[in-house]
Amino acid sequence: MQYADSHIGVTTIKKIASKVLPIMVMLYVIAYIDRQNIGFAKLHMVDSLSLSETAYGLGASLFFIGYLLFEVPSNIILHKVGARVWFARIMFSWGLVTILMAFTTSATMFYILRFLLGAFEAGLYPGLLYYMTRWFPLNYRPRVVGYLIMASLVANLIGAPLNGALLSIHGVLGLEGWQWIFIGTGLPALLLIIPVLFWLPDSPEKSSFLNKEEKAWLKNTLQQEASRNQDHSVSGILKTLKDTRVLLLALVLGFISFGAYGLSYWMPTIVKGFGVSDMTNGLINMIPWLAAIILLWWMTRNPERTQDPVKNIALPMFIAAIFLTGSALTIETPWLSFFCISIVIMAIFSIQPCFWTLTRFLSGSAAAAGLATINSLANLGGFFSQNTVPAVREFTGSASAPMYYLGACMAIGGIVTLLTIRYLNQRGRQQHTASVQVEAP
Secondary structure, X not given: OOOOOOHHHHHHHHHXXXXXXXXXXXXXXXXXXXXXXXXXXXXXXXXXXXXXXXXXXXXXXXXXXXXXXXXXXXXHXXXXXXXXXXXXHHHHHHHHHHHHHOOXXXXXXXXXXHHHHHHHHOOHHHHHHHHHHXXXXXXXXXXXXXXXXXXXXXXXHHHHHHHHHHHHOOOHXXXXXXXXXHHHHHHHHHHOHHHHHHHOOOOHHHOOOOOHHHHHHHHHHHHHHHHHHOOOOOOOHHHHHHOHHHHHHHHHHHHHHHHHHHHHHHHHHHHHOOOOOHHHHHXXXXXXXXXXXXXXXXXXXXXXXXXXXXXXXXXXXXXXXHHHHXXXXXXOOHHHHHHHHHHHHHHHHOOHHHHHHHHOOOOXXXXXXXXXXHHHHHOHHHHHHHHHHHHHHXXXXXXXXHHHHHHHHHHHHHHHHHHHHXXXXXXXXXXXXXXXXXXXX
């Protein structure tokens, strides 16, 4: 990271980055490996449970309904009880349910467990975002979000061959490959509870690695930023949930989630169409995630590269739309179609370091509720993509139709993003004018 000019700022941020950030990254890696398993398990689980593509897509997507219903309450509880205990609770419950997924015997059980998984995991990502606001000044947050997104990509990078390997040990101990996927991806969540409980501090005030001077510097810096950027009209949870900016940002992130989850769910199936083995499928799926990691690392090295929302949010959505169409047009040339999809993944996952800086008008309990609201509503994009993408495939009988469909949705999302950025800029100017008038004698 590029740190503050003052010696105390340099020391404080370095300590936070070394003590807090690694655990945050590990949490998100494990969470995303858990998210990815459903796409690989599908390759064998559909036949094992005699499910249709549409029925499986419904079960996979029920995760997001549980997430939607419990994400805001989860973040509010985190704000009250602290990160250490609440993150440990989240990991215990989601790890346990993931392992139980291995023993699914019917569609009904599959639906119930996927809903419970979403309910129990709810709050992790917005919780990490809220936790970040307690530790990092604004200039550092795009970099921190970049690390979290890179963590999700590393999870895809690791998870692809891991899931492929687990799928290939079909028959060991009398279990099918898809069952091993859920066992192998659920256990790490349970194991990570130990470092969370022992090493993750609830807040800077309760940390043992910062001295009094460093705590005072951080507190003053965060308070000054909050007073400069916070919109005090968004002061309570109910006002936050009804704020137009929060709802519009949820819509924008919903389109982003639509593309991301639609691709991650469908990618193993696309690569399987190349006629490769399960293990090779996992290895090929590593390529786009590695490319996206490199792009994110480059982007977040310089804060100026993530400041323009038009260039960093809207433009990548239009790029994703173009190359999704390209992947469909070149479906008969597998390497070229896969290249297009790799560009799409790079574009979609480059967005979030800039996106979350648009929420700077939220602070305190409003930030806990607002960040959770944005993320939970946005996850409906994942719900709709995991239902509609396989439905489009099943209805049309075409392997390229889902890519055309996703491309059209991303293009609409780009237009919605441009309109939202314009509205946020107008509200920002109005807020600034009002604050100047209040300060005037």
